Amino acid sequence: MKKDLTKIRNIGISAHIDSGKTTLTERILYYTQRIHAIHEVRGKDGVGAKMDSMELERERGITIQSAATYCFWKGHEINIIDTPGHVDFTIEVERALRVLDGAVLILCSVGGVQSQSITVNRQMTRYKVPRIAFINKCDRTGANPDRVIQQIRDKLGLNAVALQIPIGLESNLQGVVDLIIMKAVYFEGDNGDIIREAEIPADMVDQANAKREELIDAVSMFSDELMEAALEGTPTEEMIRDAVRLGTLSLQFAPVLMGSAYKNKGIQLLLDAVNEFLPAPRDIENVALDLGNNETEVILKSDPDAPFISLAFKLEDGRYGQLTYLRIYQGKLEKGDTIVNSRTGKKVKVGRLVRMHSDEMEEIEETVAGSIVALFGIDCASGDTFTSSDVSYSMSSMHVPAPVISLAIIPKDNKAQINMSKALNRFTKEDPTFKTFVDEETNETIVSGMGELHLEVYIERMKREYSAEVEIGPPQVAYRETITRQADFNYTHRKQSGGSGQYGRVGGFIEPLETGEYEFVDKIVGGSIPREFISSCDKGFRASLKKGSIAGFPVTGVRLTINDGASHAVDSSDIAFQLAAIGAFKEGFAKAGPVLMEPIMKVAVEGPTEFQGPVMGSLNQRRGIIIGTFEEGDYTVVEAEVPLSDMFGYSTVLRSLTQGKAEFTMEFASYKIVPKHVSDEIVKEAQKKHKK
Amino acid sequence: MNKKELIKNSPLRVLNPDLNGGGVSQRMGLVMARAGLGKTAILVQIAIDSLLRGNRVLHVSIGQSFEKTKIWYDDVFSHFVTTYALENAALIQQDILRNRFVMTFKESGFNRAKLEERLNDLIYQNIFRPNYLVVDGLDFTKAGREELQNMRELMEAMDMHIWFSAVSHSDDAYACPEGVSSPCNEVLELFDTVIMLRPEQSDACMALDIVKDTTGSIESNKSLHLDTATLMLKK
Numbered sequence: 001m002k003k004d005l006t007k008i009r010n011i012g013i014s015a016h017i018d019s020g021k022t023t024l025t026e027r028i029l030y031y032t033q034r035i036h037a038i039h040e041v042r043g044k045d046g047v048g049a050k051m052d053s054m055e056l057e058r059e060r061g062i063t064i065q066s067a068a069t070y071c072f073w074k075g076h077e078i079n080i081i082d083t084p085g086h087v088d089f090t091i092e093v094e095r096a097l098r099v100l101d102g103a104v105l106i107l108c109s110v111g112g113v114q115s116q117s118i119t120v121n122r123q124m125t126r127y128k129v130p131r132i133a134f135i136n137k138c139d140r141t142g143a144n145p146d147r148v149i150q151q152i153r154d155k156l157g158l159n160a161v162a163l164q165i166p167i168g169l170e171s172n173l174q175g176v177v178d179l180i181i182m183k184a185v186y187f188e189g190d191n192g193d194i195i196r197e198a199e200i201p202a203d204m205v206d207q208a209n210a211k212r213e214e215l216i217d218a219v220s221m222f223s224d225e226l227m228e229a230a231l232e233g234t235p236t237e238e239m240i241r242d243a244v245r246l247g248t249l250s251l252q253f254a255p256v257l258m259g260s261a262y263k264n265k266g267i268q269l270l271l272d273a274v275n276e277f278l279p280a281p282r283d284i285e286n287v288a289l290d291l292g293n294n295e296t297e298v299i300l301k302s303d304p305d306a307p308f309i310s311l312a313f314k315l316e317d318g319r320y321g322q323l324t325y326l327r328i329y330q331g332k333l334e335k336g337d338t339i340v341n342s343r344t345g346k347k348v349k350v351g352r353l354v355r356m357h358s359d360e361m362e363e364i365e366e367t368v369a370g371s372i373v374a375l376f377g378i379d380c381a382s383g384d385t386f387t388s389s390d391v392s393y394s395m396s397s398m399h400v401p402a403p404v405i406s407l408a409i410i411p412k413d414n415k416a417q418i419n420m421s422k423a424l425n426r427f428t429k430e431d432p433t434f435k436t437f438v439d440e441e442t443n444e445t446i447v448s449g450m451g452e453l454h455l456e457v458y459i460e461r462m463k464r465e466y467s468a469e470v471e472i473g474p475p476q477v478a479y480r481e482t483i484t485r486q487a488d489f490n491y492t493h494r495k496q497s498g499g500s501g502q503y504g505r506v507g508g509f510i511e512p513l514e515t516g517e518y519e520f521v522d523k524i525v526g527g528s529i530p531r532e533f534i535s536s537c538d539k540g541f542r543a544s545l546k547k548g549s550i551a552g553f554p555v556t557g558v559r560l561t562i563n564d565g566a567s568h569a570v571d572s573s574d575i576a577f578q579l580a581a582i583g584a585f586k587e588g589f590a591k592a593g594p595v596l597m598e599p600i601m602k603v604a605v606e607g608p609t610e611f612q613g614p615v616m617g618s619l620n621q622r623r624g625i626i627i628g629t630f631e632e633g634d635y636t637v638v639e640a641e642v643p644l645s646d647m648f649g650y651s652t653v654l655r656s657l658t659q660g661k662a663e664f665t666m667e668f669a670s671y672k673i674v675p676k677h678v679s680d681e682i683v684k685e686a687q688k689k690h691k692k
Numbered sequence: 693m694n695k696k697e698l699i700k701n702s703p704l705r706v707l708n709p710d711l712n713g714g715g716v717s718q719r720m721g722l723v724m725a726r727a728g729l730g731k732t733a734i735l736v737q738i739a740i741d742s743l744l745r746g747n748r749v750l751h752v753s754i755g756q757s758f759e760k761t762k763i764w765y766d767d768v769f770s771h772f773v774t775t776y777a778l779e780n781a782a783l784i785q786q787d788i789l790r791n792r793f794v795m796t797f798k799e800s801g802f803n804r805a806k807l808e809e810r811l812n813d814l815i816y817q818n819i820f821r822p823n824y825l826v827v828d829g830l831d832f833t834k835a836g837r838e839e840l841q842n843m844r845e846l847m848e849a850m851d852m853h854i855w856f857s858a859v860s861h862s863d864d865a866y867a868c869p870e871g872v873s874s875p876c877n878e879v880l881e882l883f884d885t886v887i888m889l890r891p892e893q894s895d896a897c898m899a900l901d902i903v904k905d906t907t908g909s910i911e912s913n914k915s916l917h918l919d920t921a922t923l924m925l926k927k
Contacts, residue, residue, distance in 0.1 A: 514782075612810070612813060613813035613816075613817065616813060616814065616817065616819055617817040617819070620817060620818075620819045625789065625790055626793065626819060626820065627762075627789070627792075627793070627794060628751075628758055628761075628762075628793055628794030628795055628796070629794075629795045629796070629810065630757075630758040630795075630796045631795075631796060631797050631798060631801055637758070639758065641789075
């Protein structure tokens, strides 16, 4: 089987939540005869859309995981990754984009360019993904494709020009005028299967001519041939198509199509456009890092005969076992081949090779560069590179954002405990932004992720898929204790209650340490503390660090110097000096102006400029110091330093404050002293907890 | 040296001799130089000096990234710390951070109306009210006289100090009596104080000419230099 690589398209479909991505994908599958009936996302038949295979997705009507599928349209193989629209799931979007060659950006004809479109567009720019825009929902009241095109230009900075104009709008939407062939196109039949081309309605001819002129103007810069032809007034369809394709591939042009997925209008033309204008795997330059040669960049060739290179971009633990999605960049893969995980160096044999269609699959024998396939039973993490054994390349790593929120989860019973750890194990493998660890102090399991919804969905999935019921604790902040000035200590530990006694005296001082957590300085002269007990003092101090005396949080940033002491020939022991050191620490710490420290986060809120005022207000309310603002077109970044404890629930606040149009990232900046009135509260809380 | 001594000994006292921040209440100042000589460094030093004196500074950076501006401040401050052996540097730096606000704009995106809108956002919500404004990177060839006139009105309305930086073109120097080249020569009368960096070949430092001063606060016999290695001002 020799595949024509120019006829493969790996595309993503992404957009703002509720723009109708899943509906559109559903229609594509229907027209390409992958499915034989159309189910609505929130349909009355209760089947749900094909691509939303997870029960939770069907129930909530949102797509959580990007499912991969493929279809054939006019001799081209199109691999489609359906991507989630919600801000909290951007990692899924980013991962999908990494392996795509082109994308369809769906915009709602009423809502226009919304925040997620901006985010996704930025991500696409980062991964240099050529894109087509599709203005969906032209049947809805208030539809205005022209305004949306203007927004694409202004807000997304894309050179967007329509290839079509709608015939009728809102409930009157009948079809579109194709500006390249200059024909009206109607979609007839119950499901819009029948395409009828006709003359452009008389009242639209002038408009169509003007728009065609605009289109030719815009794309002629990509083709000298078209430019000349346009001057002479004889551009052909072919020339325009070539110019549109060249412009799209060079990321300097974004063709705009329109229609309504729900009303079955314009989808076939969108598929044509995918074939015509989006790149084949060969049109895109992919680079890998050569691990054998100092990580120099190597350009990959989409050649089936070159060494095999692929990227595992997604793991799924379905009912068939662990499934690994691979994008093949170079070479070919056959059943029975041995491939190497370049991160671990482990060799694996390819047992079963399948093509996924949401959660159903098809077994295949072999596959070539440019395709997306799934493998069974391979142990790896997402983002791993697999190669044939003769090369040692690694695909550049994907950008993984750090988790921003964490919660404690407590299983309700023993069974839930076991299931919970199973679930956590799987989720963390699937999703690099979801992390979990056990807090040593409280013994609670902590999960952290990209936002409240993100964690909520996993907790919900734990319940549904693993029947692990958990209780959610309030979000917690890791406070610390430290000192502000030097203080002396001189403590004698003495115990005389039958048997051998304990005796030790430790003298010295405690002082703030600018960098580092703890330092121990031994300045004992003349053996006032015998050599063998010096390390006991160190041990005692270290033990004291675990719990400070303000509110029981760990102590950091202290230097302890011992310069005096006393011992007893019989009663001094390791334990006696440890206890003396603990006592000395307590004494010194209390005198050294102890304070509570809290983690301060560097917070960057990105959103449309119009929301800058409220965003700054909200940060200010949260004890934040705003460092500055950074304007980028219609987008503004506000940077601030805010205590972590005041950032909980911020994603929700921000979302409602900005209509979901702003996003924030935060990372740890430093520990700073908690203001008095806040620290009093924390101490009170801690005391309450201890009493319990 | 403690903070007070640093303020007292700072070369910037040449430009602003009054220690208590009083004296001149408003001033529109301009630092001119050819590209790449150290305008930003001078502006940041003026800003840090006024921060030390307890002012709240809004730094508007046009066409330069946010990160870069912050690095300028960190660099200049650490030079202050080492040159003057400043005590309590960490605490002072925290104060500076609290009283400094950086806004960056794209080259095309800056004008008085926009700045005023942003400022009002800050002031109405009681987040930040600057009394010192530093504008770095405004293109005088594009901004034109009207925009600068607008900025002057803003300064008067808000009772602030403003310092600008501008690139002077070397090719047609001495186009006006003061020896100021375009594009600044046309707008010179809008400024109260104008200083110009002039590279000197002999020395490891550049001279700062005080081209104009109408505030009367600068003593005529004083002069300033800029160390070419550290880009720090010297008396």
